[in-house]
Amino acid sequence: MAQVRVRFAPSPTGFFHIGSARTALFNWLYARHTGGVFVLRIEDTDKERNSEQFLNVIYDSLSWLGLNWDEGPRVGGQFGPYRQSERADVYREYLARLAAAGRTYEKDGATYFKLLGERAEVYDEHRKKTVTKVRNAPAVIDDRIRGRVERTEDEDFVIVRSDGNPVFHFVNVVDDITMAITHVIRGEDHLSNTSKHVELFKAFGAPVPAYAHIPLILKQNGPGKMSKRDQGALIEEYQRRGFLPEALVNFLSLLGWNPGDDREKMPIAEIIRLFDLPGVNQSNARFDEKKLAHMNMAYLLELSPDRFVEKARGYLAQLPAGASRWQSADDAYFREVMLLCQPKLKGLEELPAYTGYFFSEDFPLDAKVREKVMGKGDPRARLAELIDLTGTADFSTDAAIEEALKALAARSGAGFGDYQAVARLAVSGTNVGPSITGLFRVLGRERVRKRLSALAATL
């Protein structure tokens, strides 16, 4: 069996859709699984809609996801160039072949591909116009996911626009032929187009590749497939929100595919080992951001300290406002704060709100929490005792702080929880966060006492 060659062929429209990401991923996985070649081809024949800078959106998104390409722009390859805008010579040659075989004709300045068979004029109710139907044999699509699919192409179609630019169907097929693509893995929305492509392959006398039409990703609420305007549809959004690419890739791999057992969270090497076309589902999948968030948390939790700190720093640095707040902190302290919070976070997005009070005295006091804590027991007395205790207590370790607090609770007869709640409110302004002992230790005696006193002063 010859080496597998697959391709991902996006258009530089300025967006990198999550559905495109999954198509790219499945192609990449199949190439890696089979030891094949993953080709990146840029389909930029529509000069109206494409632009140079949009190319970077594609490169950046693929790179961020870790989907490296073996052939394509920036890395080259023996079947280049890999941008359709640079392949005019190839298309001219293939168009000439079609013309020589009598399979093209001009109409309204455009070039049409001519189907073989009897013709008849028919009025199309839906399109409200008369069209020429061709009595044609069905095209057979050998689909690795759906099985054998037949569809009859019964109308000639445009392959070169009147402005001289070739159309998708034509260049797509020509490139798949000239780039020796063996498997076309793409979204199901292309299944109906495939009969056009099969007709072209046949007209060129070229072997038809194996197809694999993968199910679509549906929007989480409401009807229809996910579009670029839907919440969570764009890869750059996940990048910006600090999602871990390995988590997103793992999640995406499970949208329409499964390893055949209960496993979900898997290292990419394992996904590559298990991935195969027959394991891909046939039905569309609804996108579920909650499950993605859970996957992201699981990956975040197991990040090594160094990696977590690096990710946290990266995330905070790209925030639009207030980046200076964290940047002014010294490395050791920053690291200590981040590692204290790592086991508690669901996502890097929580970082600003979750760690703000470590880096500034100006942090919000949650009014509801304050009301709740202050309305219970004798917070005034607890605060006074805490201020007294923290003046002399050993702050060197969590254990020492815990011991001191427990001793205080035992002396006074109030519960540990009462001290904990009041102290937490004073130092962090809320009722969620790391352990109170960790909070004390990392914040340090001086700031803890200052904040306790500040809260006491408001009573």
Add this chain to the structure above:
RNA sequence: GUCCCCAUCGUCUAGCCCGGUUAGGACACCACCCUUUCACGGUGAGAACCGGGGUUCGAAUCCCCGUGGGGACGCCA
């Protein structure tokens, strides 16, 4: 309207090909446990074979018809 694809818990899915399961897992939700908060984690609960016909001793599984969902029908890709 025409053509194509699809159909298991709210969601992602295993099981289907090669009929016999208390129809399994995960996310979400709820309860309990753990616990110095909040999480994590643990235990448990509720929750599905779209409908109708066939074939068969027996159908989630095979066949047909409905219905529902999705896609395509551009000088977009």
